Amino acid sequence: MGESSDPTNLQELARHLGISVTTVSRVLSGQARRFRISKQTEERIQTAAAQFGVRPDPIGASLRLGRTRTIGLIVPDVANPFFAAFAQGIERRFRKEGYAVLLCDSAEDADVEAELLRVMLSRKAEGLIIAPVGQKLGAVSALVETTVPVVLMDRIFPDLPFPMVATDNIAAAKEAVHHLTGRGHRRIACLRGLEGSFPDGERFKGFQAALKEAGIPLTDCPMAGGDYTAATAAKATRDIFQNAKPKNRPTAIIPFGGQITLGLLESLHALNLSVPEAVSVVAFDEQPWSSLVSPPLTTVAQPVEEMARLAASRLLEVLAGKVHARENRLEVLKAKIVSRESVRTIS
């Protein structure tokens, strides 16, 4: 009756076997060889541990080691398929490496984001992968003064000393415009994303540059919007098409995001403007439904899976001590146009 129920942790297991916790710990952490534990003892411990399902308690280990084997993932909107897919990729990769992922949704709110960062830090996340809220560099820049490894994605701030992964948004927007000008369009509108956010800024730069190259005056190309929501986009669409005289109306439009595209299509439908007859569309962000709306949408597809892989790899490299955590290192990926039926050729 001395010992009652099954051992649940290293201490009890040790007592159960009449061995010290020290030895048990060493064996279970795979250090048996290094500390010259005998084959027999190792065996005995391993089998007993397996039998009772005993693993070292991560909390005790964390306290001692200062390592939590946890990373934080902060995105502005998990319900957005782009970020959902990204999250899926991140989680998958880090689980393989023995890490758990704390998921947080900043809901595009800078204050929430700031609080989230505090929480992650106090919970001692070993690394952070962040798609920041965007705009004015806010809470993230405060991270510079900490030592926690950080990787930024999508809504990056190019000057911060972090590894970052993003799409080449300038090139992507240029391609979108070229796709349209190549098919005879001269009046091309755009539906912008969150003002001040990196992707929006870059896409707009590319948009303007491509128009200039094509010799199209910017004044012929209305732009509206201001964030990544469907509601704003719907309103912006009405602003663009409702007031313009038919002959001044853009013949094509480029929405700068998935939700924006949703709002655009909704308004277009309400205004009885058909795609691509009345207006052509090249939409940013490939979505599960892109090929199913009618007409199927021509999109600018960001390589989400690769972004996830890359972001994960960068963070893992830092965690492994291979590279310094505060290196300004921007990784740029190419988007590609997937051509469907939402663009008509103007003769």
Next chain:
Amino acid sequence: MGESSDPTNLQELARHLGISVTTVSRVLSGQARRFRISKQTEERIQTAAAQFGVRPDPIGASLRLGRTRTIGLIVPDVANPFFAAFAQGIERRFRKEGYAVLLCDSAEDADVEAELLRVMLSRKAEGLIIAPVGQKLGAVSALVETTVPVVLMDRIFPDLPFPMVATDNIAAAKEAVHHLTGRGHRRIACLRGLEGSFPDGERFKGFQAALKEAGIPLTDCPMAGGDYTAATAAKATRDIFQNAKPKNRPTAIIPFGGQITLGLLESLHALNLSVPEAVSVVAFDEQPWSSLVSPPLTTVAQPVEEMARLAASRLLEVLAGKVHARENRLEVLKAKIVSRESVRTIS
């Protein structure tokens, strides 16, 4: 030079102030009144803590208290908008309560799920919200022998002693069928979900029952599928429509899930069958794009936000000790049909 840099934890803060850790701990955990700490002392500690940004280290607290203020969320596919929206709701609610959420994606794989559960348990998650892989009750049933609070959602197992929240899938499917029979349809196909999973079984029951009530022989109503993927659904769609002679062809079809709907529409498009002229559709699961495909889809909308709220509430109740963790308590929510343009009336 005795003290060097800023205090970072309760101990250092205590030393800094010349007060015991005990008192600091009590003040910072809001227990000042209960332990009769003087106003002044409390004030002093609070301001110093605020100044240096000192919070109790959750790891130390976890070790001592056995509470991690962390819950685990396991879904079969975060990239699925239904689960993404659910995850968002869960995270939002639990963050408010001071909990963090460990997100896991079982990828519809029972082995992954089992490992995930082990991980969650060893990490001492205080509660688990699970949308199980489905089919044969697998790893989840093993949880019965633990004491960790568990809430099941969507893919539930009605006999397990857990709180569960799900849609009334039988009624939902019946309504879908009625919607069609009411508009003259007599040959109604269905595209089934994961074999053996609760939602699929219930929806199928409802499907059959409604047909029976309407006096329609089951033999007139083809069914195919076997999981929740678009690929399987696409193939099943071809099986149904390609082989059938036109007059035997179903005039309507009910896909049992979001991805399934994707596959269906894809195949229908490939087969040159237009909706709703050639075939009417009532699709399970409202999606962001449901109103944008053309024609806009009539869907069976599950109340995701409410499911998230409810699941969170149930878990929080258990965590608060208000209700027992092993109570078989199935909460059933009504789905509702949102009627759009994918159903035509047959005269």
Next chain:
DNA sequence: GCGGATCGCGCAAACGTTTGCGCAAAGTTG
């Protein structure tokens, strides 16, 4: 001015792990 209640706070143990140091037994060398 004395016994008892109340006030304000600290001591020390406990949670479960990892690890630097050390120590006895066994093996090796000369």
Next chain:
DNA sequence: CAACTTTGCGCAAACGTTTGCGCGATCCGC
């Protein structure tokens, strides 16, 4: 067989928090 090395393992401290118990000081009633 003495001195020295290797083998195999344990002691105890440390990580940062919370909490039962206790202790001196102040206050109250009489």
